[in-house]
Amino acid sequence: MLYEFYEWNHAVLAPFRAVADATKAIYQNPMNPISHTEMGRTVAAMAELFERTTRVYGKPSFDLHDTFVDGMRVPVVDKPIWGRPFAQLLHFERALPAGRAPDPRFLIVAPMSGHYATLLRGTVEALLPYGEVYITDWKDARTVPLSAGRFDLDTYVDYVIEILRFLGPGMNVVGVCQPAVPVMMAVARMEEDEDPCHPATMTLMGGPIDTRVNPTAVNRLAEDKGIDWFRQNVIMKVPFPQPGFMREVYPGFLQLTGFMSMNLDRHLIAHKDFFWHLVKNDGDSAEKHRTFYDEYNAVMDLTAEFYLQTVEEVFIKHSLPRGTITHHGHRLDMGKIRRTALLTVEGENDDISGVGQTRAAHDLCRNIPDDMRVHYLQPKVGHYGVFNGSRFRAEIAPRIVDFALTHGHRAAPKAPVDAEAGDEATLRPPPPLDGATLPEDAVASAVAATGEPPFDAGAPAGDGTANV
Incomplete structure:
Protein backbone atom coordinates (compact mmCIF):
# COMPACT_ATOMS: atom_id res chain seq x y z
CA MET A 1 0.00 0.00 0.00
CA LEU A 2 2.98 2.33 0.33
CA TYR A 3 3.07 3.07 -3.41
CA GLU A 4 -0.69 3.79 -3.42
CA PHE A 5 -0.31 6.11 -0.42
CA TYR A 6 2.53 7.94 -2.17
CA GLU A 7 0.36 8.53 -5.26
CA TRP A 8 -2.63 9.55 -3.14
CA ASN A 9 -0.49 12.01 -1.18
CA HIS A 10 0.63 13.78 -4.33
CA ALA A 11 -2.93 13.92 -5.64
CA VAL A 12 -4.14 15.48 -2.37
CA LEU A 13 -1.35 18.08 -2.47
CA ALA A 14 -2.06 19.10 -6.09
CA PRO A 15 -4.46 21.97 -5.26
CA PHE A 16 -2.10 23.28 -2.60
CA ARG A 17 0.73 23.33 -5.14
CA ALA A 18 -1.52 25.28 -7.49
CA VAL A 19 -2.16 27.83 -4.73
CA ALA A 20 1.59 28.03 -4.06
CA ASP A 21 2.26 28.64 -7.76
CA ALA A 22 -0.33 31.41 -7.85
CA THR A 23 1.07 32.98 -4.69
CA LYS A 24 4.57 32.94 -6.12
CA ALA A 25 3.37 34.56 -9.35
CA ILE A 26 1.56 37.32 -7.45
CA TYR A 27 4.47 38.15 -5.16
CA GLN A 28 7.03 38.04 -7.98
CA ASN A 29 5.03 40.21 -10.35
CA PRO A 30 7.02 43.44 -10.81
CA MET A 31 3.72 45.34 -11.05
CA ASN A 32 3.07 44.40 -7.43
CA PRO A 33 4.93 46.92 -5.20
CA ILE A 34 5.29 44.30 -2.46
CA SER A 35 7.41 42.15 -4.81
CA HIS A 36 10.24 44.65 -4.39
CA THR A 37 10.28 44.27 -0.61
CA GLU A 38 11.84 41.64 1.62
CA MET A 39 8.40 40.60 2.80
CA GLY A 40 7.26 39.98 -0.77
CA ARG A 41 10.37 37.97 -1.60
CA THR A 42 9.92 35.96 1.61
CA VAL A 43 6.34 35.00 0.72
CA ALA A 44 7.38 34.08 -2.83
CA ALA A 45 10.31 32.04 -1.51
CA MET A 46 8.09 30.08 0.88
CA ALA A 47 5.63 29.37 -1.93
CA GLU A 48 8.35 28.16 -4.30
CA LEU A 49 10.01 26.01 -1.65
CA PHE A 50 6.69 24.32 -0.85
CA GLU A 51 5.91 23.70 -4.51
CA ARG A 52 9.34 22.25 -5.27
CA THR A 53 9.46 19.95 -2.24
CA THR A 54 6.02 18.46 -3.00
CA ARG A 55 6.35 18.20 -6.78
CA VAL A 56 6.67 15.00 -8.80
CA TYR A 57 9.64 15.68 -11.06
CA GLY A 58 9.33 14.50 -14.64
CA LYS A 59 12.01 13.25 -16.97
CA PRO A 60 14.52 16.04 -17.77
CA SER A 61 15.64 16.85 -21.29
CA PHE A 62 19.22 16.85 -22.50
CA ASP A 63 19.03 20.46 -23.78
CA LEU A 64 22.14 20.03 -25.93
CA HIS A 65 21.47 22.19 -28.95
CA ARG A 231 12.81 -8.69 -2.01
CA GLN A 232 10.66 -8.25 1.11
CA ASN A 233 11.31 -4.58 1.81
CA VAL A 234 11.70 -2.63 -1.42
CA ILE A 235 9.70 -4.40 -4.13
CA MET A 236 6.19 -3.04 -4.81
CA LYS A 237 3.53 -3.16 -7.51
CA VAL A 238 2.78 -0.18 -9.72
CA PRO A 239 -0.65 1.21 -8.77
CA PHE A 240 -3.54 2.12 -11.03
CA PRO A 241 -3.81 4.13 -13.31
CA GLN A 242 -0.16 4.00 -14.38
CA PRO A 243 0.51 2.18 -17.70
CA GLY A 244 2.63 -0.37 -15.84
CA PHE A 245 -0.20 -1.22 -13.42
CA MET A 246 0.61 -4.38 -11.40
CA ARG A 247 4.22 -4.59 -12.59
CA GLU A 248 6.62 -5.36 -9.73
CA VAL A 249 9.21 -2.60 -9.41
CA TYR A 250 11.75 -0.99 -7.17
CA PRO A 251 10.04 2.44 -6.98
CA GLY A 252 11.83 5.62 -7.88
CA PHE A 253 10.44 7.46 -4.85
CA LEU A 254 12.02 4.84 -2.62
CA GLN A 255 15.29 5.37 -4.47
CA LEU A 256 15.05 9.10 -3.88
CA THR A 257 14.30 8.61 -0.19
CA GLY A 258 17.42 6.51 0.11
CA PHE A 259 19.49 9.04 -1.81
CA MET A 260 18.31 11.83 0.46
CA SER A 261 18.87 9.92 3.70
CA MET A 262 22.51 9.29 2.78
CA ASN A 263 23.21 13.03 3.07
CA LEU A 264 20.09 14.37 4.78
CA ASP A 265 21.82 17.15 6.71
CA ARG A 266 23.37 18.58 3.56
CA HIS A 267 20.06 18.44 1.68
CA LEU A 268 18.35 20.34 4.49
CA ILE A 269 21.09 22.97 4.53
CA ALA A 270 20.87 23.33 0.75
CA HIS A 271 17.13 23.98 0.87
CA LYS A 272 17.56 26.49 3.70
CA ASP A 273 20.25 28.26 1.67
CA PHE A 274 17.96 28.20 -1.39
CA PHE A 275 15.26 29.97 0.62
CA TRP A 276 17.64 32.74 1.70
CA HIS A 277 19.06 33.09 -1.81
CA LEU A 278 15.51 33.82 -2.99
CA VAL A 279 14.89 36.29 -0.17
CA LYS A 280 18.16 38.08 -0.88
CA ASN A 281 17.39 38.08 -4.62
CA ASP A 282 20.52 36.02 -5.39
CA GLY A 283 19.20 34.66 -8.68
CA ASP A 284 22.37 32.88 -9.82
CA SER A 285 22.70 30.76 -6.67
CA ALA A 286 18.99 29.97 -6.67
CA GLU A 287 19.13 28.86 -10.30
CA LYS A 288 22.04 26.50 -9.57
CA HIS A 289 19.91 24.90 -6.88
CA ARG A 290 16.97 24.51 -9.27
CA THR A 291 19.14 23.00 -11.99
CA PHE A 292 20.72 20.47 -9.65
CA TYR A 293 17.51 19.35 -7.96
CA ASP A 294 15.49 19.21 -11.19
CA GLU A 295 17.86 16.39 -12.18
CA TYR A 296 18.45 14.90 -8.74
CA ASN A 297 14.75 14.58 -7.90
CA ALA A 298 13.80 13.06 -11.26
CA VAL A 299 13.83 9.32 -10.65
CA MET A 300 12.33 6.29 -12.33
CA ALA A 449 22.79 3.76 -7.48
CA THR A 450 26.22 3.41 -8.96
CA GLY A 451 25.14 6.34 -11.10
CA GLU A 452 23.89 8.52 -8.28
CA PRO A 453 25.01 12.16 -8.48
CA PRO A 454 26.91 13.77 -5.64
CA PHE A 455 25.33 16.25 -3.36
CA ASP A 456 26.65 19.72 -4.11
CA ALA A 457 23.64 21.87 -4.79
CA GLY A 458 25.72 25.00 -4.74
CA ALA A 459 27.79 23.84 -7.68
CA PRO A 460 26.04 21.04 -9.54
CA ALA A 461 28.28 21.38 -12.54
CA GLY A 462 31.51 21.55 -10.59
CA ASP A 463 34.55 19.32 -10.60
CA GLY A 464 32.76 16.32 -9.19
CA THR A 465 34.95 16.04 -6.13
CA ALA A 466 31.98 15.50 -3.82
CA ASN A 467 31.67 11.91 -2.77
CA VAL A 468 28.43 10.03 -3.18
Missing part, protein backbone atom coordinates in the same frame (compact mmCIF):
# COMPACT_ATOMS: atom_id res chain seq x y z
CA ASP A 66 24.96 22.85 -30.31
CA THR A 67 28.62 21.98 -29.97
CA PHE A 68 31.98 23.09 -31.34
CA VAL A 69 33.60 20.96 -34.04
CA ASP A 70 36.90 22.07 -35.57
CA GLY A 71 36.42 25.46 -33.95
CA MET A 72 32.97 26.02 -35.45
CA ARG A 73 29.63 25.97 -33.68
CA VAL A 74 27.34 23.34 -35.19
CA PRO A 75 23.72 22.52 -34.34
CA VAL A 76 22.90 19.29 -32.50
CA VAL A 77 19.60 17.42 -32.50
CA ASP A 78 18.91 14.34 -30.37
CA LYS A 79 16.85 11.81 -32.33
CA PRO A 80 15.49 8.40 -31.32
CA ILE A 81 16.70 5.91 -33.93
CA TRP A 82 15.91 2.57 -32.26
CA GLY A 83 13.26 1.53 -29.80
CA ARG A 84 12.20 -1.35 -27.60
CA PRO A 85 9.75 -1.61 -24.68
CA PHE A 86 12.24 -0.57 -22.00
CA ALA A 87 14.62 1.70 -23.91
CA GLN A 88 15.26 3.83 -26.92
CA LEU A 89 18.55 4.78 -28.53
CA LEU A 90 19.24 8.48 -28.97
CA HIS A 91 21.62 9.84 -31.59
CA PHE A 92 22.99 13.33 -31.04
CA GLU A 93 23.15 14.27 -34.69
CA ARG A 94 25.59 17.04 -35.55
CA ALA A 95 25.03 19.20 -38.63
CA LEU A 96 28.48 18.69 -40.16
CA PRO A 97 29.59 19.83 -43.62
CA ALA A 98 29.35 17.26 -46.40
CA GLY A 99 32.54 15.41 -47.27
CA ARG A 100 34.09 15.73 -43.83
CA ALA A 101 36.08 12.70 -42.66
CA PRO A 102 34.09 10.54 -40.22
CA ASP A 103 34.74 10.83 -36.51
CA PRO A 104 34.80 7.99 -33.96
CA ARG A 105 31.39 6.73 -32.86
CA PHE A 106 30.59 6.40 -29.17
CA LEU A 107 27.79 4.33 -27.68
CA ILE A 108 27.25 5.49 -24.10
CA VAL A 109 25.40 2.88 -22.07
CA ALA A 110 23.70 4.87 -19.33
CA PRO A 111 23.09 3.45 -15.85
CA MET A 112 19.73 1.92 -15.04
CA SER A 113 20.02 2.82 -11.38
CA GLY A 114 17.19 5.20 -10.60
CA HIS A 115 18.07 8.36 -12.49
CA TYR A 116 17.44 9.08 -16.15
CA ALA A 117 20.07 9.04 -18.89
CA THR A 118 20.17 12.84 -18.66
CA LEU A 119 22.41 12.33 -15.64
CA LEU A 120 25.12 11.82 -18.28
CA ARG A 121 24.43 15.13 -20.01
CA GLY A 122 27.98 16.27 -19.22
CA THR A 123 29.43 13.02 -20.58
CA VAL A 124 27.60 13.47 -23.87
CA GLU A 125 28.51 17.14 -24.08
CA ALA A 126 32.22 16.43 -23.57
CA LEU A 127 32.36 13.81 -26.35
CA LEU A 128 30.23 15.63 -28.93
CA PRO A 129 33.04 17.80 -30.36
CA TYR A 130 35.05 14.67 -31.20
CA GLY A 131 32.58 12.07 -32.42
CA GLU A 132 29.12 10.78 -33.16
CA VAL A 133 27.44 10.10 -29.82
CA TYR A 134 24.63 7.65 -29.07
CA ILE A 135 23.13 6.91 -25.66
CA THR A 136 20.74 4.35 -24.22
CA ASP A 137 17.68 6.13 -22.88
CA TRP A 138 16.09 3.73 -20.38
CA LYS A 139 12.38 3.97 -19.66
CA ASP A 140 10.58 4.31 -16.36
CA ALA A 141 9.33 0.78 -15.62
CA ARG A 142 6.02 2.08 -14.33
CA THR A 143 5.23 3.40 -17.82
CA VAL A 144 5.75 0.00 -19.48
CA PRO A 145 2.64 -2.24 -19.53
CA LEU A 146 2.82 -5.80 -18.28
CA SER A 147 2.10 -7.01 -21.81
CA ALA A 148 5.58 -5.83 -22.84
CA GLY A 149 7.11 -8.66 -20.81
CA ARG A 150 9.99 -8.85 -18.35
CA PHE A 151 13.24 -6.93 -18.19
CA ASP A 152 16.12 -8.49 -16.29
CA LEU A 153 19.90 -8.53 -16.53
CA ASP A 154 19.75 -10.94 -19.47
CA THR A 155 17.39 -8.58 -21.29
CA TYR A 156 19.74 -5.69 -20.58
CA VAL A 157 22.58 -7.62 -22.24
CA ASP A 158 20.25 -8.47 -25.15
CA TYR A 159 19.57 -4.78 -25.68
CA VAL A 160 23.27 -3.85 -25.67
CA ILE A 161 24.06 -6.57 -28.21
CA GLU A 162 21.14 -5.63 -30.42
CA ILE A 163 22.12 -1.95 -30.36
CA LEU A 164 25.73 -2.77 -31.29
CA ARG A 165 24.46 -4.88 -34.19
CA PHE A 166 22.13 -2.10 -35.23
CA LEU A 167 24.94 0.48 -35.25
CA GLY A 168 27.41 -1.82 -36.99
CA PRO A 169 31.13 -2.60 -36.59
CA GLY A 170 33.69 -0.23 -35.14
CA MET A 171 31.73 1.25 -32.24
CA ASN A 172 33.39 2.55 -29.09
CA VAL A 173 31.14 1.43 -26.23
CA VAL A 174 31.30 3.35 -22.94
CA GLY A 175 29.76 1.73 -19.86
CA VAL A 176 29.24 4.32 -17.13
CA CYS A 177 29.02 2.87 -13.61
CA GLN A 178 26.34 0.16 -13.26
CA PRO A 179 26.39 -0.87 -16.98
CA ALA A 180 30.04 -1.92 -16.73
CA VAL A 181 28.93 -5.46 -15.88
CA PRO A 182 26.29 -5.98 -18.62
CA VAL A 183 28.54 -4.27 -21.18
CA MET A 184 31.34 -6.72 -20.41
CA MET A 185 28.85 -9.57 -20.63
CA ALA A 186 27.58 -8.36 -24.00
CA VAL A 187 31.07 -7.97 -25.46
CA ALA A 188 32.12 -11.40 -24.18
CA ARG A 189 29.05 -12.99 -25.78
CA MET A 190 29.69 -11.22 -29.08
CA GLU A 191 33.37 -12.16 -29.12
CA GLU A 192 32.55 -15.78 -28.32
CA ASP A 193 30.02 -15.84 -31.17
CA GLU A 194 32.55 -14.12 -33.48
CA ASP A 195 30.02 -11.40 -34.09
CA PRO A 196 31.42 -8.92 -36.65
CA CYS A 197 29.67 -6.08 -34.82
CA HIS A 198 31.70 -6.46 -31.63
CA PRO A 199 32.91 -3.02 -30.47
CA ALA A 200 36.38 -1.78 -31.34
CA THR A 201 36.90 -0.41 -27.83
CA MET A 202 35.23 -0.84 -24.45
CA THR A 203 35.54 1.89 -21.82
CA LEU A 204 34.35 1.02 -18.31
CA MET A 205 34.03 3.88 -15.84
CA GLY A 206 33.50 3.54 -12.09
CA GLY A 207 31.78 0.18 -12.46
CA PRO A 208 31.28 -2.65 -9.92
CA ILE A 209 33.18 -5.36 -11.79
CA ASP A 210 34.51 -6.99 -8.61
CA THR A 211 33.05 -5.53 -5.42
CA ARG A 212 35.25 -7.80 -3.29
CA VAL A 213 38.15 -5.44 -4.09
CA ASN A 214 38.35 -2.53 -1.66
CA PRO A 215 34.68 -2.97 -0.64
CA THR A 216 32.73 0.14 0.23
CA ALA A 217 29.99 0.57 2.83
CA VAL A 218 27.45 -0.02 0.08
CA ASN A 219 29.09 -3.31 -0.92
CA ARG A 220 29.27 -4.59 2.65
CA LEU A 221 25.67 -3.73 3.42
CA ALA A 222 24.42 -5.56 0.34
CA GLU A 223 26.12 -8.74 1.51
CA ASP A 224 24.95 -8.29 5.10
CA LYS A 225 21.28 -7.83 4.17
CA GLY A 226 20.98 -10.67 1.69
CA ILE A 227 18.65 -10.86 -1.30
CA ASP A 228 15.56 -11.80 0.74
CA TRP A 229 15.72 -8.51 2.65
CA PHE A 230 15.62 -6.56 -0.61
CA ASP A 301 11.20 2.83 -11.28
CA LEU A 302 13.30 -0.27 -12.01
CA THR A 303 11.78 -3.64 -12.78
CA ALA A 304 11.95 -5.93 -9.76
CA GLU A 305 13.60 -8.75 -11.69
CA PHE A 306 16.41 -6.52 -12.98
CA TYR A 307 17.03 -4.90 -9.62
CA LEU A 308 17.07 -8.14 -7.63
CA GLN A 309 19.17 -10.02 -10.19
CA THR A 310 21.72 -7.21 -10.26
CA VAL A 311 21.96 -7.06 -6.47
CA GLU A 312 22.33 -10.82 -6.20
CA GLU A 313 24.72 -11.47 -9.08
CA VAL A 314 26.92 -8.37 -8.81
CA PHE A 315 26.97 -7.47 -5.10
CA ILE A 316 26.24 -10.72 -3.26
CA LYS A 317 27.39 -13.67 -5.39
CA HIS A 318 30.13 -11.76 -7.30
CA SER A 319 29.29 -13.94 -10.28
CA LEU A 320 31.32 -12.01 -12.84
CA PRO A 321 34.76 -12.18 -11.16
CA ARG A 322 34.08 -15.76 -10.04
CA GLY A 323 33.41 -16.82 -13.61
CA THR A 324 29.86 -18.03 -12.96
CA ILE A 325 27.91 -15.23 -14.66
CA THR A 326 25.47 -16.48 -17.29
CA HIS A 327 23.47 -15.03 -20.16
CA HIS A 328 20.24 -16.94 -20.74
CA GLY A 329 21.82 -19.90 -18.95
CA HIS A 330 25.03 -19.80 -21.00
CA ARG A 331 28.15 -19.27 -18.89
CA LEU A 332 30.24 -16.37 -20.13
CA ASP A 333 34.03 -16.31 -20.18
CA MET A 334 35.59 -12.84 -20.20
CA GLY A 335 38.72 -14.48 -21.58
CA LYS A 336 36.91 -14.71 -24.91
CA ILE A 337 37.37 -10.97 -25.32
CA ARG A 338 40.42 -10.63 -27.57
CA ARG A 339 39.74 -8.06 -30.28
CA THR A 340 38.09 -5.29 -28.24
CA ALA A 341 40.51 -2.82 -26.65
CA LEU A 342 39.86 -2.09 -22.96
CA LEU A 343 40.07 1.23 -21.08
CA THR A 344 39.08 1.40 -17.41
CA VAL A 345 38.64 4.63 -15.45
CA GLU A 346 38.32 5.03 -11.68
CA GLY A 347 38.03 7.95 -9.26
CA GLU A 348 40.45 8.23 -6.35
CA ASN A 349 37.69 9.20 -3.89
CA ASP A 350 34.93 6.95 -5.23
CA ASP A 351 33.04 5.51 -2.26
CA ILE A 352 30.41 3.71 -4.33
CA SER A 353 32.69 1.66 -6.61
CA GLY A 354 35.94 1.47 -4.66
CA VAL A 355 39.35 1.85 -6.27
CA GLY A 356 40.31 -1.41 -7.94
CA GLN A 357 36.78 -2.67 -8.57
CA THR A 358 36.73 -1.49 -12.18
CA ARG A 359 40.39 -2.24 -12.81
CA ALA A 360 39.55 -5.89 -12.07
CA ALA A 361 38.21 -6.05 -15.63
CA HIS A 362 41.80 -6.31 -16.87
CA ASP A 363 42.37 -9.49 -14.87
CA LEU A 364 39.18 -11.02 -16.24
CA CYS A 365 39.87 -9.98 -19.84
CA ARG A 366 43.16 -11.85 -19.74
CA ASN A 367 43.49 -12.40 -23.49
CA ILE A 368 43.38 -8.77 -24.60
CA PRO A 369 46.92 -7.85 -25.77
CA ASP A 370 48.82 -5.53 -23.44
CA ASP A 371 49.04 -2.81 -26.08
CA MET A 372 45.22 -2.76 -26.27
CA ARG A 373 44.53 -2.11 -22.59
CA VAL A 374 44.85 1.01 -20.41
CA HIS A 375 43.84 1.80 -16.83
CA TYR A 376 43.50 5.36 -15.57
CA LEU A 377 42.95 6.51 -11.97
CA GLN A 378 41.70 10.10 -11.79
CA PRO A 379 42.95 11.92 -8.67
CA LYS A 380 40.67 14.06 -6.51
CA VAL A 381 37.29 12.93 -7.84
CA GLY A 382 34.48 10.91 -6.34
CA HIS A 383 32.00 8.69 -8.12
CA TYR A 384 30.23 11.47 -10.00
CA GLY A 385 33.51 13.07 -11.06
CA VAL A 386 34.41 9.96 -13.05
CA PHE A 387 31.87 10.92 -15.72
CA ASN A 388 31.04 14.57 -15.14
CA GLY A 389 32.53 17.86 -14.03
CA SER A 390 35.60 19.91 -14.89
CA ARG A 391 38.16 17.17 -14.27
CA PHE A 392 36.19 14.77 -16.44
CA ARG A 393 36.13 17.31 -19.26
CA ALA A 394 39.81 18.22 -18.93
CA GLU A 395 41.44 14.88 -18.10
CA ILE A 396 39.17 11.88 -18.64
CA ALA A 397 37.21 12.70 -21.80
CA PRO A 398 40.39 13.41 -23.84
CA ARG A 399 41.73 9.99 -22.84
CA ILE A 400 38.53 8.29 -23.98
CA VAL A 401 38.74 10.06 -27.34
CA ASP A 402 42.45 9.29 -27.79
CA PHE A 403 41.83 5.65 -26.92
CA ALA A 404 39.08 5.44 -29.54
CA LEU A 405 41.29 7.09 -32.17
CA THR A 406 44.16 4.73 -31.39
CA HIS A 407 42.22 1.47 -31.29
CA GLY A 408 38.91 2.19 -32.98
CA HIS A 409 37.87 1.96 -36.60
CA ARG A 410 37.32 5.22 -38.41
CA ALA A 411 34.95 3.70 -40.95
CA ALA A 412 31.69 5.07 -39.63
CA PRO A 413 28.62 4.36 -41.74
CA LYS A 414 25.67 6.55 -40.87
CA ALA A 415 23.45 4.73 -38.41
CA PRO A 416 20.12 3.67 -39.90
CA VAL A 417 16.87 4.71 -38.34
CA ASP A 418 14.83 1.82 -37.04
CA ALA A 419 11.67 1.84 -39.09
CA GLU A 420 9.76 1.06 -35.93
CA ALA A 421 11.59 3.45 -33.61
CA GLY A 422 9.41 5.70 -31.53
CA ASP A 423 6.31 5.05 -29.47
CA GLU A 424 5.10 2.09 -31.50
CA ALA A 425 8.51 0.45 -31.56
CA THR A 426 8.72 0.50 -27.80
CA LEU A 427 5.90 -2.02 -27.63
CA ARG A 428 7.82 -4.64 -29.60
CA PRO A 429 10.01 -7.08 -27.64
CA PRO A 430 13.55 -7.73 -28.92
CA PRO A 431 14.08 -10.81 -31.06
CA PRO A 432 15.86 -13.75 -29.42
CA LEU A 433 19.62 -13.85 -29.72
CA ASP A 434 21.53 -16.75 -31.18
CA GLY A 435 23.09 -19.44 -29.37
CA ALA A 436 30.76 4.29 6.15
CA THR A 437 27.49 3.03 7.80
CA LEU A 438 24.46 4.11 5.90
CA PRO A 439 20.91 4.41 7.25
CA GLU A 440 19.04 1.15 6.72
CA ASP A 441 16.46 2.75 4.44
CA ALA A 442 19.27 3.93 2.18
CA VAL A 443 20.76 0.49 1.59
CA ALA A 444 18.59 -0.53 -1.32
CA SER A 445 19.06 2.79 -3.10
CA ALA A 446 22.79 2.88 -2.59
CA VAL A 447 23.29 -0.61 -3.98
CA ALA A 448 21.47 0.25 -7.18
